[in-house]
Amino acid sequence: MKRVEQIQVFGTGMERKEFWLAARESAPIIVGAVPFGITCGIMGVASGLKPLETILMSVLVFAGAAQFIGITMLAAGISGWDIVFTTLLINLRHLLIGASLAPHLVRLPLPKQALLAFGMVDESYALTASRIPVAGYNEYYQLGSNTSFYLAWTLSTIAGVYLGGHIPDPLAWGLDFAMPATFIVLLVPRLLDRVSMVVCLVAAVTTVMADLYLPGKWYIIIACLAASIAGGLMEKRGSNNAE
Amino acid sequence: MLIILGMAVVTFMTRFGSFIFFRQTGIPAWLERWLKHVPTAILTSLIVPSLLLPKGEFDLTFGNSYLLAGIVAVFVAYKSRNAMTTLSVSMAAMFLLRWLS
Numbered sequence: 001m002k003r004v005e006q007i008q009v010f011g012t013g014m015e016r017k018e019f020w021l022a023a024r025e026s027a028p029i030i031v032g033a034v035p036f037g038i039t040c041g042i043m044g045v046a047s048g049l050k051p052l053e054t055i056l057m058s059v060l061v062f063a064g065a066a067q068f069i070g071i072t073m074l075a076a077g078i079s080g081w082d083i084v085f086t087t088l089l090i091n092l093r094h095l096l097i098g099a100s101l102a103p104h105l106v107r108l109p110l111p112k113q114a115l116l117a118f119g120m121v122d123e124s125y126a127l128t129a130s131r132i133p134v135a136g137y138n139e140y141y142q143l144g145s146n147t148s149f150y151l152a153w154t155l156s157t158i159a160g161v162y163l164g165g166h167i168p169d170p171l172a173w174g175l176d177f178a179m180p181a182t183f184i185v186l187l188v189p190r191l192l193d194r195v196s197m198v199v200c201l202v203a204a205v206t207t208v209m210a211d212l213y214l215p216g217k218w219y220i221i222i223a224c225l226a227a228s229i230a231g232g233l234m235e236k237r238g239s240n241n242a243e
Numbered sequence: 244m245l246i247i248l249g250m251a252v253v254t255f256m257t258r259f260g261s262f263i264f265f266r267q268t269g270i271p272a273w274l275e276r277w278l279k280h281v282p283t284a285i286l287t288s289l290i291v292p293s294l295l296l297p298k299g300e301f302d303l304t305f306g307n308s309y310l311l312a313g314i315v316a317v318f319v320a321y322k323s324r325n326a327m328t329t330l331s332v333s334m335a336a337m338f339l340l341r342w343l344s
Contacts, residue, residue, distance in 0.1 A: 103278075185325075
């Protein structure tokens with residue numbers, strides 16, 4: 001019975017449709033991500049990594065902030081374990097975004113989970129999570145978004161490595177604004193109720209404070225914990241009142 | 244090269260960790276109640292620094308084109324609820340501000 005169902009789903013072309021829809025919806029954020037990929041390629045080579053090493057870093061690690069900081073630390077002559085440990089700290093936020101998708105992903109077979117986890121970046125997570133209230137969770141949507149960012153990131157790193165010296169600073173174009181602009185489109189429809197607005201406000205204030213006084217990407221973890229706990233507590237109180 | 248492999252392994256661990264963990268235990272209701280707010284919190288946390296601290300320092304002046312274009316984007320996103328409209332209007336605002344400054 002289950003097998004028949006699967007064949008039918010495959011037969012409708014739903015999987016392919018979701019995959020390509022995700023790729024299309026990823027495009028605007030990719031415009032904003034490409035300048036960072038190019039910069040990553042330029043920085044890698046400039047700090048003494050071999051072109052192949054710089055590219056492999058994007059292929060294997062696939063985490064923008066961690067790569068920038070890793071490259072900077074390599075150039076400063078900092079030892080390997082410190083860099084690996086810093087990478088772990090910067091990427092701890094993935095545990096949070098992973099946990100928020102876990103209710104949907106735990107149903108999938110392990111290899112699929114591993115594949116989707118490897119490609120899960122802030123941007124593809126934001127798109128996948130925003131799709132859930134509209135059309136439910138779909139693994140092919142997530143896969144499509146992950147794949148788009150993976151290709152864009154590795155190809156733009158390669159472009160940075162080989163074109164590096166020949167183009168002006170890619171971050172001076174203002175193209176990087178495409179990324180926050182797209183996130184704004186995803187955020188605004190979420191702010192319909194009072195709890196969500198408070199969550200957004202708490203996140204905004206903690207982000208600014210933490211970003212000013214703490215290194216790296218700690219602000220995402222702290223703001224996310226503070227704001228989501230605040231949201232959870234408010235909801236609990238609200239439901240108690242209703243009883 | 245070993246460093247790069249190490250970075251790759253720990254990055255994957257952070258991405259996969261939650262799924263392995265919750266695969267065993269299931270997700271408690273209280274946790275799900277606050278996980279629901281994670282997308283809103285993360286989105287805010289990704290947007291705010293690029294608008295308020297574009298150069299790593301708090302910048303609330305009219306010289307901050309990211310903030311001004313961001314306000315345009317919030318307004319258009321609220322009115323239109325459309326990604327392409329919001330992006331084209333706010334990116335146009337961004338280029339205009341760059342060109343004027």
